Amino acid sequence: MKTVILIGAxxxxxxxxLSGLGNHKVITAGRSSxxxxxxxxxxxxxxxxxxxxxxxxxxxxxNTVGVCEYANFTELTEEQWMSTVMSxxxxxxxxxxxxxxxxxxxxxxxxxxxxxxxxxxxMAIADATTSGAIDTFVRCISxxxxxxxxVHAVNPTVxxxxxxxxxxxxxxxxxxxxxLVGKVFERSVDGFITGQVLFxxx
Amino acid sequence: MKTVILIGAxxxxxxxxLSGLGNHKVITAGRSSxxxxxxxxxxxxxxxxxxxxxxxxxxxxxNTVGVCEYANFTELTEEQWMSTVMSxxxxxxxxxxxxxxxxxxxxxxxxxxxxxxxxxxxMAIADATTSGAIDTFVRCISxxxxxxxxVHAVNPTVxxxxxxxxxxxxxxxxxxxxxLVGKVFERSVDGFITGQVLFxxx
Numbered sequence: 357m358k359t360v361i362l363i364g365a366x367x368x369x370x371x372x373x374l375s376g377l378g379n380h381k382v383i384t385a386g387r388s389s390x391x392x393x394x395x396x397x398x399x400x401x402x403x404x405x406x407x408x409x410x411x412x413x414x415x416x417x418x419n420t421v422g423v424c425e426y427a428n429f430t431e432l433t434e435e436q437w438m439s440t441v442m443s444x445x446x447x448x449x450x451x452x453x454x455x456x457x458x459x460x461x462x463x464x465x466x467x468x469x470x471x472x473x474x475x476x477x478x479m480a481i482a483d484a485t486t487s488g489a490i491d492t493f494v495r496c497i498s499x500x501x502x503x504x505x506x507v508h509a510v511n512p513t514v515x516x517x518x519x520x521x522x523x524x525x526x527x528x529x530x531x532x533x534x535x536l537v538g539k540v541f542e543r544s545v546d547g548f549i550t551g552q553v554l555f556x557x558x
Numbered sequence: 559m560k561t562v563i564l565i566g567a568x569x570x571x572x573x574x575x576l577s578g579l580g581n582h583k584v585i586t587a588g589r590s591s592x593x594x595x596x597x598x599x600x601x602x603x604x605x606x607x608x609x610x611x612x613x614x615x616x617x618x619x620x621n622t623v624g625v626c627e628y629a630n631f632t633e634l635t636e637e638q639w640m641s642t643v644m645s646x647x648x649x650x651x652x653x654x655x656x657x658x659x660x661x662x663x664x665x666x667x668x669x670x671x672x673x674x675x676x677x678x679x680x681m682a683i684a685d686a687t688t689s690g691a692i693d694t695f696v697r698c699i700s701x702x703x704x705x706x707x708x709v710h711a712v713n714p715t716v717x718x719x720x721x722x723x724x725x726x727x728x729x730x731x732x733x734x735x736x737x738l739v740g741k742v743f744e745r746s747v748d749g750f751i752t753g754q755v756l757f758x759x760x
Contacts, residue, residue, distance in 0.1 A: 429655065437655075438648070445643075446639065446640070446643070449639060453634070456631075456632060476697070476701055480698075481695065484694060484698040485692075486691065492686060492690020492691070496675065500630070
């Protein structure tokens with residue numbers, strides 16, 4: 357049994373991850389102090405550091421949160437780009453960058469990206485670009501992680517549980533179940549491979 | 559003959575690009591008003607917009623500039639990350655985002671990335687991650703560009719002309735000539751393909 361910090365457990369992706377982490381002690385963290393074991397603002401470096409210090413001993417960090425702006429490229433403003441860069445890309449880099457100071461030896465970081473960087477659709481260029489950044493980050497940084505630390509990105513297609521929200525944007529996509537995505541989070545936390553983008557697509 | 563705005567002509571990569579653009583009318587732009595036809599601060603949205611307005615009619619934009627911070631991941635600060643994100647990644651997105659308002663029909667944008675996102679080396683995670691972002695951006699945005707506009711990234715290995723600076727960081731890499739890289743810039747500007755990462759590696 358490992359101690360896993362799960363960020364964003366209440367969302368669809370968080371629930372998917374949670375379904376795969378049943379063999380572990382899961383500590384939840386998120387924006388609201390009522391809903392989670394720990395309150396954290398992952399866009400704030402000090403708040404991330406406080407989370408890790410407060411939890412103390414942990415073996416894995418699983419992030420399921422990344423907020424993106426969606427618009428046609430010709431209408432997407434610099435502010436919308438920067439919001440996506442800060443809320444998704446830099447958040448995930450910071451979770452690893454700061455977390456490597458606190459996590460146990462041979463611990464793992466599992467980040468979340470999404471299939472739109474390899475299957476582009478309209479309106480999603482900021483999502484796709486930042487997923488491309490994180491997928492690249494994971495593949496490259498694995499060679500440099502100290503103390504046997506591992507790092508992955510889970511890159512799923514749309515979840516069945518989110519199809520009612522995203523399905524209209526994604527004609528011809530086959531959603532996958534949260535439980536299948538949960539298996540991949542489990543494989544990331546429990547395996548010995550590193551530096552992989554773990555695609556979950558149908 | 560096309561009118562090409564070349565950003566950063568005086569650097570090694572700019573000279574490489576210039577060597578491939580001999581059949582075109584090249585208008586140079588860069589930070590210093592003495593060295594270039596137009597002065598531009600590409601980290602500033604208003605300055606980019608002024609450049610495009612001042613040039614007026616143009617068929618292609620070629621960027622050869624991207625400033626990165628190099629350090630071990632465990633030592634790279636949030637400030638160094640953000641400097642790289644803003645000076646390389648967001649600059650290139652903004653050159654296309656703003657440029658698509660001004661460039662001629664069927665015009666092209668050629669961005670610059672670098673081989674370290676597919677051949678990682680120590681100290682270069684910010685460079686690699688932002689190259690991954692731009693390579694992904696190019697592949698995805700090509701489907702959405704209006705008016706037949708095209709977009710590519712040139713992703714070269716180290717230049718022979720820069721080997722004295724970077725060679726020590728890059729054992730086992732085979733540098734390529736600036737003139738070969740120039741050919742690829744020419745292919746990007748003169749071809750009809752779009753959405754490609756044009757690798758130049760040996």
